[in-house]
Amino acid sequence: MTEQRVRRGGPPQWWRHGPPWWHRAADEEAEPGRHRPWLSTALFTVFVLVGTHFSAHNQHGHREPLDAFGLALLLVTSGMLLWRKRYPAFVVCGTAATTLVYYAAGYPYGPVFLAVVVSCFSAVVAGHRRAAWTALGTLWAAHALISLWLYRWLPPPGDTAASWGQELAVATWVVAVVAVSELARVRREQWAKERAERAQASRRRADEERLRIARELHDVLAHSISVINVQAGVGLALLDTDPEQARTALATIKAASKEALGEVRQVLDTLRTPGDAPRAPAPGLGRLSELVDQAATAGLTVEVQGAPPRLPPGTDLAAFRIVQEALTNVVRHSGSRHARVLLGHDRRALRLRVDDDGPATGADAGGSGNGLAGMRERAAALGGTIDAGARPDGGWRVLAVLPLTTEEENR
CATH class of the missing domain: 3.30.565.10 (Histidine kinase-like ATPase, C-terminal domain)
Structure with a gap:
């Protein structure tokens, strides 16, 4: 009873040493492939498909309609997150590549970009920082190139150039994603060090x-x-x-x-x-x-x-x-x-x-x-x-x- 009262009255036990799901992520990294994130990947895929479907209605006439190839790109991009813990560098590069193809094909904007965010976070936290930075930097540069110049030869027809302000806003979001990922990586390393010191x-x-x-x-x-x-x-x-x-x-x-x-x-x-x-x-x-x-x-x-x-x-x-x-x-x-x-x-x-x-x-x-x-x-x-x-x-x-x-x- 005393222990229960302490737990109810004070902060959670993981307050100083990290939440339980963080330790499960560390265990997954120690034994890769043992437990793939099936449920979270499935839920994320459903979210991307439903969110893109609603986004397509709001962008009708401005972007290409979502066809079988577009749906396949969405499924592949989201499905690659299933291996984000075992092959984080490959997944972040793969999601960035398929997202770039999706955007270059003129399909509607939507939550597909969140797949790159999730894969970037997983790669940075796992220590593959250079791969994550390179993938996001390449995606932003290609996005800017398409929005400012190549849009003339790419679908949808009649598209107009984006402003530099819009591209700077996208760059700001990219930097924010990388910064949050780096902070999470540093905090995870601190938790891992504390766990090792406590075990020792x-x-x-x-x-x-x-x-x-x-x-x-x-x-x-x-x-x-x-x-x-x-x-x-x-x-x-x-x-x-x-x-x-x-x-x-x-x-x-x-x-x-x-x-x-x-x-x-x-x-x-x-x-x-x-x-x-x-x-x-x-x-x-x-x-x-x-x-x-x-x-x-x-x-x-x-x-x-x-x-x-x-x-x-x-x-x-x-x-x-x-x-x-x-x-x-x-x-x-x-x-x-x-x-x-x-x-x-x-x-x-x-x-x-x-x-x-x-x-x-x-x-x-x-x-x-x-x-x-x-x-x-x-x-x-x-x-x-x-x-x-x-x-x-x-x-x-x-x-x-x-x-x-x-x-x-x-x-």
Whole structure:
């Protein structure tokens, strides 16, 4: 109901982007010949025949009577408009030629000239400007030549010369037709450009959304799956020798999987109802202690130094996911069972540093290999940076710098 009220109360949707029939014309140009304008051509042909018939009564005795050849010229001229979208240059030249023959034969003036106008409009809009200009210019020049000189030898007999004023009026109409056609062509190109830009922006938003979803799901699952992987290995190894410890490992797996399911459900709920508020707050550095506890269940001791400042939601989530992924990589790929998380900040940036003492184990814990790329994408989305690499004294270091203020605020 709200959408209907908006449509009724405001301007039509095509006001800024062109009317629907204009887009259908563009589709016809993209797939020529798929839909010929049968109905409009038939109606136009009937209009030309009826209009010329009435015009002939008013010009009786001044122009030649309309015979079979004249009717054939009218039918051919109007019928060529059927191909005005597929062969616009040919149609504008053809209608101009048959109209010139019709006029030179002395038949009554009438709406046959409108066929040239329609074909000229179609040719200019389709981009065949030179053909349209040439056809109209040739038609006007031949019309002037016949009206001012050749009328002596052409029907009807006893015809008199036209005045230069009449020819200038015809020239004015020709220029007006070309000008309107050019304006329509420019506007159509603008609409086509706007449509292409909107389509590109839509594709870009869809790509960004897919990347965001992929990053979120990767970050949600990677840490929990790594903990589950480690604890499953511990449980299998101790199942026979130390059942109590194996039970503890299974309890850890249950807790980690439950948390993973909860976060995945939160992401999916956001996707299903993008306009609704999330049911649970997005994770942030305030939950850093939970990461430390989860890492401890995987046998990793994490030392945290420093306290985070008050962060915007987006920065807080990115910082949490970066630390989570860094600790996940330590669990997966490092032989060290000790990691350090250092939090530092000033007025402009938050600095996160995650170190482990190594060495790398080269073991594959089933990860996708996209963790570091995801961290860099998160940091880049906020205007920050990620540096990751081996430390000079061994081990691995992840250093993230996330801005706390925008460039406009800094100025």
